[in-house]
Amino acid sequence: MRMHTSEPVITDIRALEIIDNRGRPTIRARVFVAGRAVGCADVPCGSSTGSYEAFDLRDGDARYHGRGVRKAIANIHDELKPALTGQNVTNQRLLDRIMVDLDGTMNRSRLGGNAILAVSMAAAQAAAASLHLPLYRYLSAAGHVLPVPQSCLINGGVHAGNELDAQEFCVMPVGAPTFAEATRLVCEVFETLKGILEQKHGTLATNFGEDGGFAPPVRSSKEAMDLLCEAVEQSGYVDDVVYGLDIAATTLYDRAQGMYRFDGRQRTPDGMIAAMLDLVREYPQIVSIEDPLDQDDLGGWKIMVDSLPEVLIVADDLTATNMERLQLATRSGAMNALLCKVNQAGSLTDAMDAARFAQRHKCPVVMSVRSGETEDDILSDISVALNAGVFKIGGPHGSDRGKSFNRFLEIEAELGAVARYAGRDFAQLA
Secondary structure, eight states: OOOOTTSOBEEEEEEEEEEOTTSOEEEEEEEEETTTEEEEEEOOBOSSOOTTSOOOOOOOSSGGGGTOOHHHHHHIIIIIHHHHTTSBTTOHHHHHHHHHHHHOSSSSTTTOHHHHHHHHHHHHHHHHHHTTOOHHHHHOTTOOEEOEEEEEEEEOGGGSSSSOOSOEEEEEOTTOSSHHHHHHHHHHHHHHHHHHHHHHHOGGGGOBOTTSSBOOSOOSHHHHHHHHHHHHHHHTOTTTOEEEEEOOGGGGEETTTTEEEETTEEEOHHHHHHHHHHHHHHOTTEEEEEOOSOTTOHHHHHHHHHHOTTSEEEESTTTTTOHHHHHHHHHHTOOSEEEEOHHHHSSHHHHHHHHHHHHHTTOOEEEEOOSBOOSOOHHHHHHHHHTOSEEEOOOSOSHHHHHHHHHHHHHHHHHGGGOEEOGGGTTSOO
16 A cells, blocks of 8 residues: 555554563554654453453463463454555544454454454554644543542452452542542542551451452451441541442353352342342442443343432443443443443444443443553543543552553643543533
8 A cells, every 4th residue: 555654654563462460461562653653552451351342362372371462463463564554543443444344253353352452542542642642632622521530449259369249349539629639539548448457357458459459358248348438437538439339240140040149148130139229228328330230131230220320330241342232231221321441342443432322322431441451541541532420440559550540640730720520420421
């Protein structure tokens, strides 16, 4: 293809196998633009993955226990690079469409959703750099909202080595006036919680789960909530903090028996719904519950939405940032908020299309990191571009989590008086 050097055309694409915060392989891609700029992006990876996500292509050989990504990287070099070289890097939708069409499958399984996403995000970074714009401004001229951080301070489920069934217990500092103050509040509660855990359960209780929260030896959701509430109270922020949960119920559901394992008991689907309602009754400051039921129980999800109209019933595994699943769930009334994970969608365009579809249908967007992260802070820019009201950020432990906090702090400072912290309006920004 002939290159028009007056345009910011792609001249090279290179990919590298790197490791994430769990020591597992993932992809770093670089997209080069003629004489101007380079964009770099890393692909996040999840531990608890839904069956409707874009396919994460792995090697399946002896290296890294089968988790290597050399096949996906070869697909970037051998197929994606030739197809995109010479294309204008600022035409994000076209670039993503070329890659999706080249893959030719519904779930990106031939080339790998991780391969396509790596190039997609790196191309966006290169485009922004070529235009001397921050990524959030390149993606949307209207981006100005700093989200409420939904910060996981207690981990359970497949993200921790304890006996707690639910996956995440999060604080949300809605009463802070700015993102900077919200960050301070989260960090202070985090430190207070650490002291409480040491006092009640010993130093081993302050070991960490995959999301940067503590993984204490507790067994029930009420125990975890009591610890969080005590830390918030001791910190002096009772009026400023609400709570979010991620039940990750698909991982707790036995399809053969039609039963859930939750908080030390076997429960029917109706019993699981009752357990969620009991939690909200006992802790009325719970404003968000993610994946309270199995990903295919649309009827149960609708009951949850109807029973808790003031609570965000956040769809993760239910929709997997997949447009067809999202359309099905919104038609069914089975959700009232979307968890947006770019690697579930498989391209930046698909993820942003899903988020904007949800917003048009009055479903707030909760942007989210994955359990497997690197030090790439691109998700913070995407969140601001979408004016998302909530960002599921993990606990403030480690650079893989701190990078998201720090990028939001940078963006808030850059925006100055234009910046708006979502605060108590986090659910009204659809």
